Amino acid sequence: MTYTLKQLSDALASRQVSSREITTAYLERIAALNPTLNAFITVDPDRALAEADAADMARAAGSAGALTGIPLAHKDVFVTEGMLTTCGSKILNNFVGPYDAHVVSQCRRAGLVLVGKTNMDEFAMGSSNENSAYGAVKNPWDLRAIPGGSSGGSAAAVAARLVPVATGTDTGGSIRQPASHCGITGIKPTYGKVSRYGMVAYASSLDQGGPMAQTAEDCALMLNVMAGFDGRDSTCLDHGDEDYTRDLNTPLKGVKIGLPKEFFTAGLDAEVAAILQAAIAQFRTLGAELVEVSLPKTELSIPAYYVIAPAEASSNLSRYDGVRYGHRAADYKDLNDMYERSRAEGFGAEVKRRILVGTYVLSHGYYDAYYLQAQKIRRLIAQDFEAAFTQCDFILGPVAPTAAFNLGEKTNDPVQMYLSDIYTLAVNLAGLPAMSLPAGFTQQGRPVGMQLIGRYFAEAQLLGAAHQFQQVTDWHTRAPVLTPLN
Amino acid sequence: MKWEVVIGLEVHTQLSTCSKIFSGSSTAFGAAPNTQASAVDIALPGVLPVMNRAAVEKAICFGLAVDAHINRTSVFARKNYFYPDLPKGYQISQFELPIVEGGHINIVVGDTVKTVQLTRAHLEEDAGKSLHEDFQGMTGIDLNRAGTPLLEIVSEPDMRSAAEAVAYARALYTLVTWLGMCDGNMQEGSFRVDANVSVRPLGQAELGTRREIKNLNSFRFLEQAINYEIQWQIDLLEDGGRVQQATVLFDPDSGETRVMRTKEDAHDYRYFPDPDLLPLVITEADIDAVRATLPELPAAMAVRFAETYGVSAYDAGLLTQSLALAQYFEAAVALCPQGKLLANWVNGELAARLNREDRALAACSLSAARLAGLVARIADGTLSSKLAKQVFDALWDSDLDADAIIERDGLKQVSDSGAIEKLVDEAIAANPKAVEEFRAGKEKALNALAGQVMKASKGKANPAQVQDILRQRLQ
Numbered sequence: 032m033t034y035t036l037k038q039l040s041d042a043l044a045s046r047q048v049s050s051r052e053i054t055t056a057y058l059e060r061i062a063a064l065n066p067t068l069n070a071f072i073t074v075d076p077d078r079a080l081a082e083a084d085a086a087d088m089a090r091a092a093g094s095a096g097a098l099t100g101i102p103l104a105h106k107d108v109f110v111t112e113g114m115l116t117t118c119g120s121k122i123l124n125n126f127v128g129p130y131d132a133h134v135v136s137q138c139r140r141a142g143l144v145l146v147g148k149t150n151m152d153e154f155a156m157g158s159s160n161e162n163s164a165y166g167a168v169k170n171p172w173d174l175r176a177i178p179g180g181s182s183g184g185s186a187a188a189v190a191a192r193l194v195p196v197a198t199g200t201d202t203g204g205s206i207r208q209p210a211s212h213c214g215i216t217g218i219k220p221t222y223g224k225v226s227r228y229g230m231v232a233y234a235s236s237l238d239q240g241g242p243m244a245q246t247a248e249d250c251a252l253m254l255n256v257m258a259g260f261d262g263r264d265s266t267c268l269d270h271g272d273e274d275y276t277r278d279l280n281t282p283l284k285g286v287k288i289g290l291p292k293e294f295f296t297a298g299l300d301a302e303v304a305a306i307l308q309a310a311i312a313q314f315r316t317l318g319a320e321l322v323e324v325s326l327p328k329t330e331l332s333i334p335a336y337y338v339i340a341p342a343e344a345s346s347n348l349s350r351y352d353g354v355r356y357g358h359r360a361a362d363y364k365d366l367n368d369m370y371e372r373s374r375a376e377g378f379g380a381e382v383k384r385r386i387l388v389g390t391y392v393l394s395h396g397y398y399d400a401y402y403l404q405a406q407k408i409r410r411l412i413a414q415d416f417e418a419a420f421t422q423c424d425f426i427l428g429p430v431a432p433t434a435a436f437n438l439g440e441k442t443n444d445p446v447q448m449y450l451s452d453i454y455t456l457a458v459n460l461a462g463l464p465a466m467s468l469p470a471g472f473t474q475q476g477r478p479v480g481m482q483l484i485g486r487y488f489a490e491a492q493l494l495g496a497a498h499q500f501q502q503v504t505d506w507h508t509r510a511p512v513l514t515p516l517n
Numbered sequence: 518m519k520w521e522v523v524i525g526l527e528v529h530t531q532l533s534t535c536s537k538i539f540s541g542s543s544t545a546f547g548a549a550p551n552t553q554a555s556a557v558d559i560a561l562p563g564v565l566p567v568m569n570r571a572a573v574e575k576a577i578c579f580g581l582a583v584d585a586h587i588n589r590t591s592v593f594a595r596k597n598y599f600y601p602d603l604p605k606g607y608q609i610s611q612f613e614l615p616i617v618e619g620g621h622i623n624i625v626v627g628d629t630v631k632t633v634q635l636t637r638a639h640l641e642e643d644a645g646k647s648l649h650e651d652f653q654g655m656t657g658i659d660l661n662r663a664g665t666p667l668l669e670i671v672s673e674p675d676m677r678s679a680a681e682a683v684a685y686a687r688a689l690y691t692l693v694t695w696l697g698m699c700d701g702n703m704q705e706g707s708f709r710v711d712a713n714v715s716v717r718p719l720g721q722a723e724l725g726t727r728r729e730i731k732n733l734n735s736f737r738f739l740e741q742a743i744n745y746e747i748q749w750q751i752d753l754l755e756d757g758g759r760v761q762q763a764t765v766l767f768d769p770d771s772g773e774t775r776v777m778r779t780k781e782d783a784h785d786y787r788y789f790p791d792p793d794l795l796p797l798v799i800t801e802a803d804i805d806a807v808r809a810t811l812p813e814l815p816a817a818m819a820v821r822f823a824e825t826y827g828v829s830a831y832d833a834g835l836l837t838q839s840l841a842l843a844q845y846f847e848a849a850v851a852l853c854p855q856g857k858l859l860a861n862w863v864n865g866e867l868a869a870r871l872n873r874e875d876r877a878l879a880a881c882s883l884s885a886a887r888l889a890g891l892v893a894r895i896a897d898g899t900l901s902s903k904l905a906k907q908v909f910d911a912l913w914d915s916d917l918d919a920d921a922i923i924e925r926d927g928l929k930q931v932s933d934s935g936a937i938e939k940l941v942d943e944a945i946a947a948n949p950k951a952v953e954e955f956r957a958g959k960e961k962a963l964n965a966l967a968g969q970v971m972k973a974s975k976g977k978a979n980p981a982q983v984q985d986i987l988r989q990r991l992q
Contacts, residue, residue, distance in 0.1 A: 038930050110563040123562065132563055229563040236792035264565050289540055343792055346595050349606020350560040353660065370599055391598070393787035402789060 032060060032192040036101060038341075043090065043100050050090070050100025054083035054144050057102045061146065061193045065516035067174065070105050070166050070187040073115045074147035082144040087505030096258060099142025104197040106185050107148040108155055109135050109240070110229040118231045119153040119181075120162040122351045122358045122377025128408050132229020133261045134198055134240050138226040141256040149184030149274040150291055153379045155205055156234040158451055161442055162381045169438070170213060172477055172510040176435040181210030183461070185243045186213035190478075190493035191511055196244040196253055198283035200230060202237045203336055204455025207467035211430035211480025214469045216507055217243040218250045221487050222462035223268035226261030233345040234340035237459040246507050247468060247497035251275040254490060265449065265474040270488065272281050274315065277497030286316035286496065293455060300433040301314065303511075306471035306479045307429055310500070314427070317499055324426065328412045332457040337449055338392050338405035339460070344382075345389025348410055351377060384445065406416060416484075427497060428485040429454050430467045452466055454482060466489045468497045469506035478506070518755070519719040522747050523673035523727075524682045525636075528689055529667050531643065531700040531707040532575045538642045539566030539609065546705045550648075552839050553658035560604035569650060572666035575698040576616045576640050577807040579668060582696055582814055583635055585620025586590075587804055593794045597787045602645035602658050610669075615639035616797065622692065623816060625834060626682040633685050634673040634711065640797075641667050647822045656846065662706075668698070669858075674713065674724065679743035683736050686710055687838075690736075695815055703734050710739055714746045716754065725750070726760040730767050730774055742767035746774050812880075819842055826856025835864045841878045848885035856930045864890055866909055869945040887912055901980055904928045914939045932979045934986065937970070941986045944969040955991055962970035963987055 032214040034042070042048045058076045085101035092459050110128035111436050112135075117123045130137065138145070147419040152162040158181030160168040170176035171191035178187040182199030186209030195441040199206040201219035210217030214267045218241045225240040232238060242253030254275040261267045288312065295304065315321060352371030353359035360372030378386070392401035419426060424447065431451055441448045461486055484495040501507050537544055557564045580587045594612035624631050629891035643665040648657035670689065677683045690708055694701035701708055710733045715725035730746060733739045750760055757865035763773040764783075790796075794955055813821075820831040822843075828836065836846045842863070849859050867888065871881060894900045900908060900923065911922045923929055927983070933936060942964050945952055955962035963984070970983045 110561070116562065118562065126562065128561065128563070130561070227563075228565050231562040232793075234792075263567060265567050266792075274946070342789060346597050346607050346787070346789070349597060349599065350562070350604060352599060352601075352606060353600045355559055355604060356561070366601065390787065393789055395785045395787075398787075 032056065032244075033508070034195060035245050036098065036195050036252055037246070038102050038225045040097050040252070043095070044097075046090075050083040050086040050144060051072070052112060053100065054079050054102050054146065055152065057146060060433070064191055064193060064513050067186050067513065067515070068169050068191055068193075069166050069479060070150055070178075070184045070193060071104065071147045071169050071183070072119070072150050073116055075114060075145075076432065078114070079144055079146040080324070084326070086142050086144055087404045091252050096141050101143055101144040101196070102139055102146045102190050102194050104147055104149045104185060104194045105135060105138075105145065106182050106199050108196065108200050109148075109198060110231065111135050111145065111148065114148065115172060116148065117165065118155070119151040119163040119165060119378065120379070120382070122374070123129055124164070124358060125276075128229075130229065133226035134257050135229060137256050137259070138198075143256070146194060149182070149188050149247060150186050152181035152205075153382050154231065154265060155181040155200055155202055155238070156344070156385055158208060158211070158448055159436075159438075159441065160184065161438065164379055164380055169437055170435050170477070170515055172214060173435070173475070175437050176477055177211035177212065177438055178281050179431075179435060181205040181209075182217075182243060183209045186210055186215055186217070189213070189215045189243050189245065190442075193511055194248050196242060196249060198240060199243045199256070200238055200240045201312055201459065202234050202239075202340060203459050204452050205482070206241050206243060207430050207465060207482060208452070209456050210467040211482075212435035212478065213511060214478030214506065214511075215243055215245055216247050216474075216501075217241060218251055218254065218466035218470045218490065218494065219458065219464065220254065220258060220270070220490050221267050221464045222241050222459075224258045224270070224464070224488075224490065226264040226267045228261055228263040235347060236343060237336075237340060239400070239459070240386070246501055247466070247494045248276065248279055248501075250466070251491070251494045251498075252354075254494075255388075258490075266287060275491050275493065275494055278491040279498040281492070282318060283314065283494045283496060286319045286425070287423040288319045289324035289419055290316055290321060290323050291324050291326040291329070291419065291426060293430055294428035298432055298453070299429055302473045303429055303431075303433060303479050304332065306412055306473075307481055308425075308471040310426065310481050313500060313504060317503065322423050324422050326415045326419060326457065328415050328451065329407065329457055331408045331448060332412055332460055335405040335408040335460060337388070337402050338455040339409065341385040341389030342393050342402050343389070345386045345393065348378075348386055353377070357373040381445070409460045412457050416457070416461050416463060424486075425489075425493065427486070428482050430480045430482045431455070434473045434475070434479050458484055463487060464493055466493055466497060468500065469509075471506055472509075519694065520751050520754075521719045521721075522677055523674045523715050523717065523724055524676040524679075524743060526672045526676070526682060526686060526712040527713070528670045528686065529643075529709045529711075530670060530693050532572050532666040532668055532698055533700045534571040534575065534666055536569060537572075538640065538665035540664055543761075544663065544665050546702070549660055550657065551661060554645075554663060556833045558604065558660050558664045565607060566791075568794060568797065569666060572640060573616070573799070574803075575666075575696075575805050576638065576699055577799065577804055578666050578696050578811060579638055579670070579693065580617035581804070581808055582692060582810055583620030583622055585635060585638070587799060588614055588616055588618060590614065591796065591797045591799075592618040593640075593791045594788045595791045598784045600644065601656065602660070602663065604645065604660060604663055606733065608642060608644065609791055609794070610641035611639035616799070620927060622688050624688045626678075626679065626681050626684050631675075631681065633675045636671040636673055638668050638670045641669060642985045643667050646705070667855035674715075674821060679740045682743055683740050684714060686736060686739055689839055691815055696812065699975070704770050706734060709734050710744055712739065712746075714743055714750070715760070716747060716750045719883055726759065726762050728762065728783050729764045731764055732776065733767060738767055738769055739767070739787075741772055742774060745772060750850070761889065774851060812840070822846070822856070826850055826854075828856045832857075832860040832864055833869075835859060839878070845878060845885045847890040849892070852886055852888035853896070855892055855896045859889070859892050862888060862909075866906065870913060874931045882916065883912055887918050894919050898932060899923065900928065900969050900974065901929055901930050903931065905975055913916045929977065930979050931974055931977045932982055934982065937974070937978050937982055937986055940970045940973045941983065941990055943989060944973065952991065963991075
């Protein structure tokens with residue numbers, strides 16, 4: 032079951048296997064292992080098999096594309112017509128969307144087979160997947176560890192080979208960090224590359240969808256499906272169609288990779304630092320040139336992010352009021368009581384915390400001191416990157432300060448949890464593309480990823496660099512050993 | 518103490534676009550509840566707004582018409598508050614950077630022309646409707662109206678009486694309907710007025726504390742509400758009280774205003790730029806394109822009517838109250854170049870008749886051509902003004918033209934001097950007493966004699982001619 036998207040695509044194309052056979056195999060694996068991992072909130076085998084049959088018919092009719100018939104899971108943040116979309120929240124525990132998100136319809140059009148929806152931190156707020164109303168996800172490499180978040184269900188599902196590919200979203204690291212913790216590859220594209228239509232909003236100016244898979248090549252194939260202009264999202268870029276696989280075989284000779292000195296300090300776990308040094312050496316062997324760069328405002332990305340994201344979230348989540356859909360309290364005295372009870376019952380602690388913070392920073396008398404100030408920092412952070420990119424083509428660094436920590440380890444200390452986002456937040460604030468790819472394992476056997484950050488629109492080049500690295504390393508091919516619960 | 522009244526108006530005009538401001542749903546009025554509410558309008562998870570270009574063009578059109586500044590970049594902001602008919606929990610509006618800033622509108626009150634300055638006009642979306650009557654113990658929500666485009670037009674506090682406020686509101690109404698940007702249907706809420714009213718001792722520079730009267734949807738209520746509010750505030754102040762800043766509602770049944778909320782329980786709307794919408798950028802080309810479609814404006818048309826057709830300024834003002842009326846007049850004057858006389862008939866008999874029957878010009882069967890036919894017969898002396906009124910009534914009730922009615926009813930004015938002389942002689946012979954009086958210098962007696970002649974002619978004698986011949990005979 033360790034087949035990559037590319038291998039499955041080739042096998043389907045040469046008729047070695049049918050979509051029904053592949054889909055059945057993955058569904059069996061989900062049935063066996065999901066009770067242990069809790070990576071899925073919804074699995075719909077009947078629908079998946081029907082789609083698989085349709086894919087096989089399309090192939091027989093000669094109208095199949097490269098990814099037709101390959102099973103896929105969507106993060107439960109993407110609205111799917113006729114299938115539950117909870118966003119990891121109790122407040123949407125009954126919400127079956129009447130429409131498909133742009134990403135969902137793109138995947139459907141490409142013939143991918145939807146097997147289900149993956150678990151996530153509630154409304155994508157979290158770094159450990161412990162904020163899901165549907166229970167925490169376990170890391171397939173070590174069931175005591177968190178899988179990362181908020182796309183932890185997608186990361187765990189791909190790592191455990193429950194699906195060959197899944198979608199994720201990244202607002203402050205939510206694709207890259209779980210990819211790193213679960214030993215898979217994931218990319219957050221430039222803000223605006225993937226339509227947000229139908230992607231339940233957390234922080235609109237930061238949210239961006241992207242693929243999570245075993246390899247950079249698979250991510251490139253998926254990005255070809257997911258990215259592209261959509262007139263229903265006013266922030267979506269009309270950047271023409273591009274082939275994200277085009278640079279996979281471009282050699283790294285002469286490419287300059289910047290190492291931000293602020294990323295390699297005492298805050299970085301020694302084991303992670305050593306793994307990164309080995310990866311850096313590998314890139315050097317591949318012909319890349321390493322240069323030190325500086326991103327002086329890195330530390331400010333945490334306060335800036337934790338003002339802007341909650342501010343937008345506090346407004347984005349106002350629509351969950353129990354009036355039109357979603358959870359409504361059973362008993363209430365009047366309108367305000369209905370709002371208060373429905374939202375108090377429907378939202379979890381972290382979501383409430385961010386709504387409170389966001390409401391506070393936008394309120395009269397505090398707006399200038401917090402929100403406007405944070406927007407200024409945001410511009411400075413983007414300028415940091417601009418300056419760094421005059422000296423290098425990519426930036427390489429850690430994804431997280433440590434490998435996956437244990438479940439429950441940081442749940443009582445939200446600030447500690449926020450600080451672990453230090454290496455990922457700035458990328459979202461600047462809107463840049465960045466990815467995470469496997470770089471090694473700790474002695475405890477937990478995966479460690481590295482982060483590659485590119486210039487705006489440099490997805491193809493980033494994926495190329497990652498692919499070159501994956502040609503000479505095998506971290507991405509390793510899969511955890513899992514035994515089904517009996 | 519003498520008090521000065523200060524009034525500023527905020528007017529919500531519904532823009533007559535086919536679809537909503539941020540979704541493709543229809544804006545047509547009166548559909549079954551929630552049948553014109555798309556995923557975007559009901560704020561399902563994941564949906565996003567997309568700006569309707571037509572709404573922007575209408576806002577530009579308004580800005581050009583009032584000689585305002587069109588901001589090349591304006592920003593949509595979220596105004597956050599909870600209400601069941603506000604599906605997103607925020608209204609998308611413009612806050613710090615509106616699309617239109619400044620501008621002015623001239624109003625006429627009595628004999629004076631006054632200029633009211635505009636502060637701004639901004640684009641925003643309307644909310645839905647809460648229906649409290651139809652559901653026992655529950656409230657129904659109809660989101661058909663949610664997302665209907667509005668242009669909120671804010672004036673400076675330049676008005677000093679209810680009459681001025683009404684004149685401004687009417688001038689604005691004329692303009693927005695004239696431009697075709699608003700259908701002007703006040704019953705359906707297409708033109709809603711909020712009035713900010715305060716009073717201050719005459720001569721004081723500082724403004725008094727204002728109260729805002731919300732949601733007035735007729736000019737009559739606007740006038741009543743403001744007058745009530747002015748008196749209420751003056752009474753309070755003269756009794757030694759202080760006005761508290763508040764939002765009030767006008768109850769047309771009692772004719773009073775009552776407090777809806779005070780400043781203390783005012784919302785903190787937590788405005789911030791909407792991250793789902795990029796700043797609205799307007800190019801010179803966009804503005805030029807709208808400018809090219811701009812019709813002749815009412816004020817300019819009134820001046821032209823006065824200059825070209827010799828219509829009085831007052832009549833020209835009345836004729837340009839609506840585009841339909843102005844076009845009616847122009848169509849008539851093209852057939853009968855008697856501007857002054859036509860204006861009298863349009864603003865007099867026609868307006869009175871429409872008003873009496875509560876009918877719109879568009880729903881009236883008396884075409885401009887048929888009215889012109891009538892006025893032409895007055896001008897050439899065929900009809901006396903008395904007979905003309907009779908013909909007008911006949912025109913109103915039939916589809917014949919004026920000549921056919923004159924022919925049918927034998928209403929042609931008699932201008933044959935032989936025939937009139939005969940009638941004059943008969944009248945002189947039959948009324949020696951009146952003749953005596955006139956000769957003794959009593960001018961009125963001539964009218965009595967003329968009346969006899971007119972009566973004898975069944976109203977058809979040319980009155981001027983009758984007078985002339987009487988004088989000749991009696992001198």
